[in-house]
Amino acid sequence: MKHEMKIALTFQKQLYTLFFIVILSLVRGVTYSYEIGIALEPPLAILAVSFCADTYTQELASRRSEIQRLYPMKKRIYSIYKRLVISELFLLSAAAFGYGLFFFFQNPGTTGINQTDTGSEMCQFLLYFAAAAVTLAFWGLLSNLLSCLFRSMWIGIGVCLILWLITNSSFANRCFGAFNLFSYSFRAVENSSDFSWIYGKIVCICMGITAVAVLPKIIEKRG
Numbered sequence: 001m002k003h004e005m006k007i008a009l010t011f012q013k014q015l016y017t018l019f020f021i022v023i024l025s026l027v028r029g030v031t032y033s034y035e036i037g038i039a040l041e042p043p044l045a046i047l048a049v050s051f052c053a054d055t056y057t058q059e060l061a062s063r064r065s066e067i068q069r070l071y072p073m074k075k076r077i078y079s080i081y082k083r084l085v086i087s088e089l090f091l092l093s094a095a096a097f098g099y100g101l102f103f104f105f106q107n108p109g110t111t112g113i114n115q116t117d118t119g120s121e122m123c124q125f126l127l128y129f130a131a132a133a134v135t136l137a138f139w140g141l142l143s144n145l146l147s148c149l150f151r152s153m154w155i156g157i158g159v160c161l162i163l164w165l166i167t168n169s170s171f172a173n174r175c176f177g178a179f180n181l182f183s184y185s186f187r188a189v190e191n192s193s194d195f196s197w198i199y200g201k202i203v204c205i206c207m208g209i210t211a212v213a214v215l216p217k218i219i220e221k222r223g
Contacts, residue, residue, distance in 0.1 A: 001082065007058070008083040009090055013051060017094050020047055025101035032109045033121060034189050036102045037128035041185045042168045044095055044132055045139040049160040051091060052140035053153040055083050056219065060151060077216045084144060088137055095132040099125060120192075131184040131201060138181070138204035139164075141211040148218050179203055 020043070028039045102108060110121055139160065147156030166172055167181040180186060183200025 004079060004082045005086050008055065008086040014090075017047065017051065017091070021094050021098040021101065025098055025105050030102060030106055030108045033103070034124060036099055036108065037124075037131065038185045038189075039102070040095065040098055040128070041131060041135055042164070042182060044091070044098075045135050045164055045168075045182075046161075047094075048088075048091055048136045048140040049143040049157055049164070052084060052087050053143040053147045053156045053160075055087065055144045055147075056080050057147045057151065057153045057156075073216065073220060077219065080144075080215070080219070081212075084140065088133075088140055091136045091140070092129075092133055095136065096129060099128060128184075131197075134201045134204050134208075135182075135184070138208045141208050141215075145211045145215055145218065148215065148222060151222055176200075 024040070024043055028043075030036055030039055142163075143153075143156050143160045145156075146159050147153045150156060150159075163181075167176075168185070172180050172182070173186040177183075178196040178199040180200050181204055183197035187197040188194050
């Protein structure tokens with residue numbers, strides 16, 4: 001596990017993740033705390049894409065693929081899955097840290113729409129945390145899958161960015177509504193009892209499970 005952690009969490013990745021989160025919490029203005037999740041979710045998707053895209057392709061770049069080919073396929077796949085889990089847990093920790101930084105740097109109000117007490121504030125954070133976990137997992141898995149398919153992290157990142165631009169838009173919100181990949185960011189914040197945005201996260205989960213299922217076949221064919 002230490003070996004996989006060393007590969008997945010390089011110093012450069014940890015550094016630019018911290019830099020990204022700090023800068024975002026400084027420049028992305030929010031007035032009320034319910035806006036923090038909206039401010040964080042789309043950028044976190046971009047972070048996951050860039051962070052996880054080279055999970056497997058770095059083996060090709062470093063010439064370790066010749067050694068990897070000597071291992072049984074199950075061991076190779078298990079190694080990639082472990083790196084993805086390590087990466088996603090680190091990114092999720094960064095997402096929680098970023099939420100706190102918005103309070104530290106900007107001190108947003110907690111008396112906005114449907115916010116009355118500490119309990120509702122904690123509930124709001126937990127909902128954000130769950131949405132962020134799904135978002136990070138989906139975009140991280142997708143970028144790694146596409147990078148393996150095309151044997152290039154840059155193509156994987158590029159395709160993900162195109163999908164990100166399409167889905168993170170008012171056009172996609174009008175077309176897909178609650179089933180949009182960024183349904184949490186486009187949710188009706190004035191109606192705290194409306195959880196229809198969960199449908200969009202279910203779509204992400206289903207697509208993520210599909211990515212996990214087809215990854216071994218892609219590596220076997222393309223790896």
